[in-house]
Amino acid sequence: xxxxxxxxxxxxxxxxxxxxxxxxxxxxxxxxxxxxxxxxxxxxxxxxxxxxxxxxxxxxxxxxxxxxxxxxxxxxxxxxxxxxxxxxxxxxxxxxxxxxxxxxxxxxxxxxxxxxxxxxxxxxxxxxxxxxxxxxxxxxxxxxxxxxxxxxxxxxxxxxxxxxxxxxxxxxxxxxxxxxxxxxxxxxxxxxxxxxxxxxxxxxxxxxxxxxxxxxxxxxxxxxxxxxxxxxxxxxxxxxxxxxxxxxxxxxxxxxx
Amino acid sequence: xxxxxxxxxxxxxxxxxxxxxxxxxxxxxxxxxxxxxxxxxxxxxxxxxxxxxxxxxxxxxxxxxxxxxxxxxxxxxxxxxxxxxxxxxxxxxxxxxxxxxxxxxxxxxxxxxxxxxxxxxxxxxxxxxxxxxxxxxxxxxxxxxxxxxxxxxxxxxxxxxxxxxxxxxxxxxxxxxxxxxxxxxxxxxxxxxxxxxxxxxxxxxxxxxxxxxxxxxxxxxxxxxxxxxxxxxxxxxxxxxxxxxxxxxxx
Numbered sequence: 151x152x153x154x155x156x157x158x159x160x161x162x163x164x165x166x167x168x169x170x171x172x173x174x175x176x177x178x179x180x181x182x183x184x185x186x187x188x189x190x191x192x193x194x195x196x197x198x199x200x201x202x203x204x205x206x207x208x209x210x211x212x213x214x215x216x217x218x219x220x221x222x223x224x225x226x227x228x229x230x231x232x233x234x235x236x237x238x239x240x241x242x243x244x245x246x247x248x249x250x251x252x253x254x255x256x257x258x259x260x261x262x263x264x265x266x267x268x269x270x271x272x273x274x275x276x277x278x279x280x281x282x283x284x285x286x287x288x289x290x291x292x293x294x295x296x297x298x299x300x301x302x303x304x305x306x307x308x309x310x311x312x313x314x315x316x317x318x319x320x321x322x323x324x325x326x327x328x329x330x331x332x333x334x335x336x337x338x339x340x341x342x343x344x345x346x347x348x349x350x351x352x353x354x355x356x357x358x359x360x361x362x363x364x365x366x367x368x369x370x371x372x373x374x375x376x377x378x379x380x381x382x383x384x385x386x387x388x389x390x391x392x393x394x395x396x397x398x399x400x401x402x403x404x405x406x407x
Numbered sequence: 408x409x410x411x412x413x414x415x416x417x418x419x420x421x422x423x424x425x426x427x428x429x430x431x432x433x434x435x436x437x438x439x440x441x442x443x444x445x446x447x448x449x450x451x452x453x454x455x456x457x458x459x460x461x462x463x464x465x466x467x468x469x470x471x472x473x474x475x476x477x478x479x480x481x482x483x484x485x486x487x488x489x490x491x492x493x494x495x496x497x498x499x500x501x502x503x504x505x506x507x508x509x510x511x512x513x514x515x516x517x518x519x520x521x522x523x524x525x526x527x528x529x530x531x532x533x534x535x536x537x538x539x540x541x542x543x544x545x546x547x548x549x550x551x552x553x554x555x556x557x558x559x560x561x562x563x564x565x566x567x568x569x570x571x572x573x574x575x576x577x578x579x580x581x582x583x584x585x586x587x588x589x590x591x592x593x594x595x596x597x598x599x600x601x602x603x604x605x606x607x608x609x610x611x612x613x614x615x616x617x618x619x620x621x622x623x624x625x626x627x628x629x630x631x632x633x634x635x636x637x638x639x640x641x642x643x644x645x646x647x648x649x650x651x652x653x654x655x656x657x658x
Contacts, residue, residue, distance in 0.1 A: 315499035318459055319572055320489025320516025322482075325523050329512045333503040 198378065205386055206379035212368055213380075217387060220364035223285045224354040228347040230286070231293020238294060239301025246305060246331070256302070263295030267353055271362040282363030289350050289357065296349075300342045301335070308334040337406050348399045355388050410472055411437035411608060412458070412576055417467035419453050427453050429632040431467070435576075440599050440609040442619035442640075445629035446652050451612040454629075455578045458610070459491045460484060471576060489516025492569030492607070494598070496581035498561040500553040506564055507549040510536040513571025532571070539567040542601060559590035566598055570605065577602055579611040583618060591615065595622045616648065 178184070207213070241247050242255040271288035278284050308331060316330035358366020365384060372380045412435040419428040427450040435441060443451045456462035458469055460476060469476045476487050492513070500509045514532050515523055522528060540546055543563035553561065562582060569577055579598065583591035599622045602609045613619045619626050620640035628636030628643075628651040636647045 325515040
């Protein structure tokens with residue numbers, strides 16, 4: 151009599167894990183990632199870090215100028231993205247719009263979301279030239295991609311009973327939106343908007359690297375000139391800003407609940 | 408031109424070939440409360456929702472004060488709807504709006520959009536809303552949010568909202584089915600009293616035969632999409648109930 155097995159062996163799982171391990175070894179060899187290379191890299195990294203210390207805030211005026219521009223880009227692109235997302239979200243919601251409106255709108259929103267915002271920023275720099283306008287446009291597109299989708303999903307989750315009751319009073323389509331739909335989604339919309347402003351603050355520090363305005367440009371220039379102590383100052387300022395934004399937005403979202 | 412509601416040959420099939428309503432013809436006086444009783448799924452709700460066109464009829468006509476509601480579209484339909492108040496089984500208040508805002512939403516068919524948006528309703532609308540809040544027994548609840556109310560309180564607000572429309576007809580779709588027995592009686596009492604005071608005719612779908620007999624001057628019994636009884640509550644005999652609900656074990 152053979153011994154009874156309490157657990158069936160998972161041969162497929164074991165094979166998959168073995169294959170993954172083999173592929174990792176192969177890819178590391180291909181890319182010349184070896185222990186030796188890693189040690190050299192760490193040595194370079196240590197020297198780089200040493201040159202970043204202490205952070206140099208001497209050129210604080212350039213730093214502040216870049217940060218202010220980044221914040222402006224973030225606020226303007228969030229505002230534009232959210233305003234444009236309101237009609238888009240409504241049009242994309244399958245419970246309120248007919249399929250021939252919601253389908254194409256969802257497609258458009260998906261396209262806005264599919265390209266990384268840095269790629270969109272490069273496209274806009276080529277299209278409208280260097281500067282903050284390209285950054286604002288790029289982050290507006292990115293905001294639409296996310297916020298419109300979240301808006302549409304929030305609208306699809308509303309109670310249609312409340313909408314039906316407002317419609318039964320003889321209210322027109324816009325009055326139905328104002329009284330039947332908006333009250334059900336308003337606080338979630340504000341939450342999404344704050345979240346998007348939060349991520350746009352982060353994103354706006356990067357678009358400058360491709361020439362779309364903000365602190366990113368200053369950062370990139372400092373890298374190219376090997377001003378690593380100034381790089382450190384910029385990075386610390388960005389981190390402080392993001393921390394501050396997260397604290398504020400968490401507070402606001404908590405107050406909304 | 409005849410006053411009141413007149414339904415002529417109304418039929419409705421959600422799925423072709425499976426009619427929910429079969430050739431319903433009914434006349435309603437411009438006063439008084441009419442109950443529609445019948446088992447679940449027999450088309451009571453569909454009948455009521457055809458009247459204010461929340462459900463599209465498949466055929467027939469529905470005349471309110473001589474005007475056929477069935478062919479109406481767009482603005483004409485909204486103008487007809489604002490004269491028909493509706494009370495729902497699950498109250499269907501806008502949960503996140505205040506009681507006052509819910510009441511005033513009964514005026515959305517009358518006031519311009521900007522007034523509705525800025526909450527700048529005419530004085531007389533506000534005054535009527537407060538008067539109705541007093542009448543339904545919620546004088547201090549104007550600024551409470553609807554989701555803070557109990558079921559009975561919500562249905563009172565639902566009744567007040569419907570009356571805000573100054574309707575020519577009030578439809579009530581199972582208004583007491585989500586309420587406990589005592590609150591159900593209170594809500595029916597309120598509904599019949601206020602509509603009698605304002606001279607608004609009421610059509611109410613109701614599961615509870617006792618409530619129908621107690622509060623309604625006329626009872627219509629439906630079975631499988633057809634009217635099988637129509638008369639005063641005193642005239643209902645056990646054989647009619649058997650005909651409406653089928654079987655006898657439940658009685």
